[in-house]
Amino acid sequence: MKATNETKERSVTGTITKVERQKRSKDRYNLYIDEQFACSIHEDILIKYRLVKGVEVSRNEMNEIAQAEDKQRAYLDAVRLLASRLRSEQELTFRLKQKGYDGRLITDTLERLKREKYIDDRLFAEQLAKQRIGSQKKGRNWVKQELKQKGVKPEQINQAIEQIDEDTEYSSALELALKKYRTEAAADVLKAKRKAIAFLQRRGYSSGVISKVMKQIGSAGDWEEEELAESDFDD
Numbered sequence: 001m002k003a004t005n006e007t008k009e010r011s012v013t014g015t016i017t018k019v020e021r022q023k024r025s026k027d028r029y030n031l032y033i034d035e036q037f038a039c040s041i042h043e044d045i046l047i048k049y050r051l052v053k054g055v056e057v058s059r060n061e062m063n064e065i066a067q068a069e070d071k072q073r074a075y076l077d078a079v080r081l082l083a084s085r086l087r088s089e090q091e092l093t094f095r096l097k098q099k100g101y102d103g104r105l106i107t108d109t110l111e112r113l114k115r116e117k118y119i120d121d122r123l124f125a126e127q128l129a130k131q132r133i134g135s136q137k138k139g140r141n142w143v144k145q146e147l148k149q150k151g152v153k154p155e156q157i158n159q160a161i162e163q164i165d166e167d168t169e170y171s172s173a174l175e176l177a178l179k180k181y182r183t184e185a186a187a188d189v190l191k192a193k194r195k196a197i198a199f200l201q202r203r204g205y206s207s208g209v210i211s212k213v214m215k216q217i218g219s220a221g222d223w224e225e226e227e228l229a230e231s232d233f234d235d
Contacts, residue, residue, distance in 0.1 A: 013056045014038075019046070033057065041065065042072045074101050074109045079118065086124050090151025125152045125160035133164055137172040140164055142204020173205045173213050185217075193217075 018032035027043045031051060041051070045068050051057075057065075074096060081087060081095050089110060096106045113119045125147050132138040132146070140161050147157045177196040185192035193214060200210045 013058050016051060016053055016055045016057065019051065019053055038062070039066065039069070041069050042076070045069050045072055070101075070105060071108060074099075074105050075112060077101075078109050078113060082113075082118055086127060087119070088121050088124050088147075088150040088152055089119055092119060121152050122156045122159065125156045126163050129160040129164055133169050133172065137176055137203065139169065139173065139200070139203050139205030139209060141206055145204070169205070170209055170212055173200055173203075173209050174216060176200065176203065177213050178217060 014033035016031065016033055017035050018030075020030045020032070022028045022030060022040070028040055029043065029046050030040055031038045031046075039062075045051075045065060048068065049061075049065055051065070077099055078092055078096060081092060087095070092110065092113075093106055096109065101109070110119065128147065128150075129140075129143045132143050133140070143164070144157055144161060147160065148154075152160075177200060180199060181192040181196045184195065196217075197210055197214065200213065205213075
């Protein structure tokens with residue numbers, strides 16, 4: 001009987017003659033087939049396919065191993081990106097494309113990360129909102145715009161905005177206005193207030209929050225009476 005192409009392909013085999021751990025990457029190994037370097041693979045793939053010296057592998061099996069290695073590499077790259085800071089699904093997709101991964105591989109990687117709870121745009125939006133409002137003293141309008149740019153869905157953005165503590169947002173805006181313009185207020189209250197309003201608008205605070213802040217510091221004396229802890233901030 002004449003052999004089919006698949007049978008011929010499966011009949012092409014080689015024998016693993018050496019498995020060598022890399023010196024610089026302890027979780028990666030160099031695989032040698034018939035005394036020739038074949039590929040570099042992650043330890044997880046080595047264990048999964050039981051790649052040890054003396055094992056015979058076919059061309060089909062090597063193709064499967066190569067695909068598994070690509071998936072593992074994309075996954076680990078994604079995890080490393082997430083380790084540096086939280087990212088939205090869109091951000092992670094963009095970075096993986098930059099690294100040269102194709103669409104299907106990226107989709108598979110994201111699905112795995114979702115199953116393992118590494119990415120969750122709803123949680124990402126809530127944590128980013130909390131950090132921007134509390135630590136960086138940005139307003140909710142800033143948060144909305146940033147989340148939109150990061151590809152977060154409107155309903156997830158709205159949910160995150162609803163979680164913002166209004167008192168914290170107001171306190172941050174008040175602290176910024178007082179700290180940045182209290183010196184100028186001694187000479188010209190109206191000029192200081194105009195600058196404070198423009199500054200808070202750039203920081204993403206709503207007109208309601210800004211109005212409340214301006215009412216709180218209505219005169220030069222009000223600017224001076226406030227006692228606030230020292231803190232750094234950016235324009």
